[in-house]
Amino acid sequence: VPSWNAMISTYFQVGQVEEAFKLFDEMPQRNVVSWNAMISGFAEHGYLLEAFSLFQQMPERNKVSWNIIIKAYAGLNKLNEAVQIFEQMQQENVGPNAITFITLLDVCGNTAALSSGIWVHRCILDCGFEVDVHVWTALISMYAKCGCLDNAHLVFDKILCKNVATWTTMISSCAQYSLGEKALQMFKDMHLKGIMPDKVSFVTLLSACSYASLVDEGFNYYLTMSEAYNFASVPEHYTSLIDLLGHVGWLDEAEKMILHIPLQPN
């Protein structure tokens, strides 16, 4: 059964929805993972009716099944529906896990629903299980997206196990609140704490330089990334640099850069 399940997921990953369903239909036995894989794949490709229908039909559901449905609503920015499913799962004695909360926080952030985000935060604390760094980071992100940088900072300060993603969330939040210098300072602080930047944190850093109109710093950081860290550039790096040139009015340089990057400009 795991082999069939893996094939179903693979078909969805390459967009072959019909092939996936054919396998599900033909496989000799199915387990809850088979059903979950189908529901998740259907939902991800926009086949929501099919997803919901399978969810109704499936013989047994686990936490993942419920999380997939919450995610389906979250993907549509349907916060109220997502919360309803969250409450329904608990009525059916299926407890949430970290992923449940992360999914809910994500939709709160995307819809700037601060009061709901605070409510989810409280649920997390009430739940009593130990909160991992993924959930903490999702909380920071939610507060920042909801316009509450102060709360984001409060959460950030309390986290003991900050990793590069946690720092990047905070750096990005500062940049989005036009605190470019502060964002750069945090990048340095992160480095001082011995946490190594990765590609995503460099994208964030370069965009912070753009917000702060710091051309030299931005290009120096870009060189550091390429030469000291040996990271290959992704399109986002170039976009950030071009954006930086544009922000300070160096339009000729920006245009030149578009013509010279080793990627097809989109």
Added chain:
RNA sequence: CCCCUAGUAGA
């Protein structure tokens, strides 16, 4: 490495 998992550009 059978299903749902946090941070990133431009608009």
